[in-house]
Amino acid sequence: MTDGSSMSKAKDESNMAEASKAGDAEEKETPRFPVGVRTDSKDANGRSVVGSTPEIRIGKYVLVKPIGIGGNGDVYKVCEIGSNKPLILKVPKQTCGAKSVMFENIVMDVIIKKDHKEDRTIGLVRKLDSGLVPNNMKLEKLDKSVEDMFLVMESLPGSILDNLKKAKEVTKGLNKAIDYGIEMLRGVYDLHQLGMIHRDLKPENVGMFEDRSVVIFDMGMVRNFLDQEGRMRKPRTHVGMRGTDEWASYGAEVGGDQGPVDDLWGWFYTMVDNLNGFTDKNAFQAWTPYDGGRFAKDIACIRQFMKSPFFPAQIVLDNCPSSFYRIQSYLRTLGRTDIPDYLYLASLLKDSRIDAKRTMKQHEADHMQFLQELYQKEKLWF
DSSP: OHHHHHHHHHHHHHHHHHHHHHHHHHHHTSOSSOOOOOOEEEOTTSOEEEOSSOOOEETTEEEEEEEEEOSSEEEEEEEETTOOOEEEEEEESSHHHHHHHHHHHHHHHHHTOTTSSSOTTSSBOOEEEEEEOOGGGOOTTOOTTSOOEEEEEEOOOBOHHHHHTTOSSHHHHHHHHHHHHHHHHHHHHHHHHTTEEOSOOSGGGEEEETTTEEEEOOOTTOEEOBOTTSOBOOOOSOOOOOSOGGGSOHHHHTTOOOOHHHHHHHHHHHHHHHHHHHTTOSOSSTTGGGSSGGGGGGHHHHHHHHHSTTSOHHHHTTTSOTHHHHHHHHHHTOOTTOOOOHHHHHHHHHHHHHTHHHHOOSSOOOHHHHHHHHHHHHHHHO
16 A cells, blocks of 8 residues: 555656646746737727737837747837837846847947948848836846846838738749848848848848838847957857757858858848748758658758758759859858858849749759759859
8 A cells, every 4th residue: 555655646746747847838938928919999089098908018118919939038019108000029038038138239239320331220120229127027036237128129020921922923923032132131241241140040030121121130149250350250169059950051050150151041041941932832941841750850960961062952952043053152162251242142143033934933843954954054154
């Protein structure tokens, strides 16, 4: 009886521990300030009336609903009191997140400086406001040297892929995708001109301002690659993975220190992702089908091999214009300390428009025909 009761007790304790872990995991996934959807209506005088959902205010902003829940910070849709214009507010989730938001605030202050020779805010997200989180909402056990602050940015609800799918003709859709790629390249160029690299370029971090222009956001992983004297910083031996595996460069994925070229790989894979998504291809990237099932444990090795120069480019770029091969080849020539030729990359993208009718198809590519066309291109260009 004693053994049975002790086993039962141990089982109950085990179940309680598992439930506690599940509860902790669930708690981690909940936003810092859980809110419902705030519904606005107009009274007889035309003034906004907040719906039945309780308001949560941070400074002069009313939280409408959570948008994204990250490891370092939470992102909310907000409205300024007295206005219905949607804005984005970011608050840290834990002490390390508070440091990240503080640094992101500094980065965005540099972006919006008015003494730049050129406007750097066309392709980069604009900071609108910042401040300290009210005392009654501050994080517990926050390092006293770190401020618990919030950031307010412009709202960029547009999606490149959604806009591409509005195109009725494949050729027009491709040309649109190329134009968006050039606009994205302008944002990358502007950030690099400020001596900083993004380190996490991917479709989720690229939005559209009023469905017209492409804007890069989420500066939480930005790092200076130039020192105060404008010289390239010395590379660190091993820094670990920074960014998102699927769109990171091979060098970044294996833990190397990053430079401007690594941002361009993220830009390149994002364009490939958009082209494949636009044509309703089954996989956004060549390595996506292997991310699950029996290949799940080996996906990192498979993905890194596909990103290496030893893997056939025609599989990775199966659905892309022929000039994308030249872009990939050029990026492979660049090292961490090299300054890319952005104008050359833009010119290669413009060449892609010429190839639109020949290379973009709604069905799977004919590999033999594609290789013959590629061979002819190589004879002309190399």
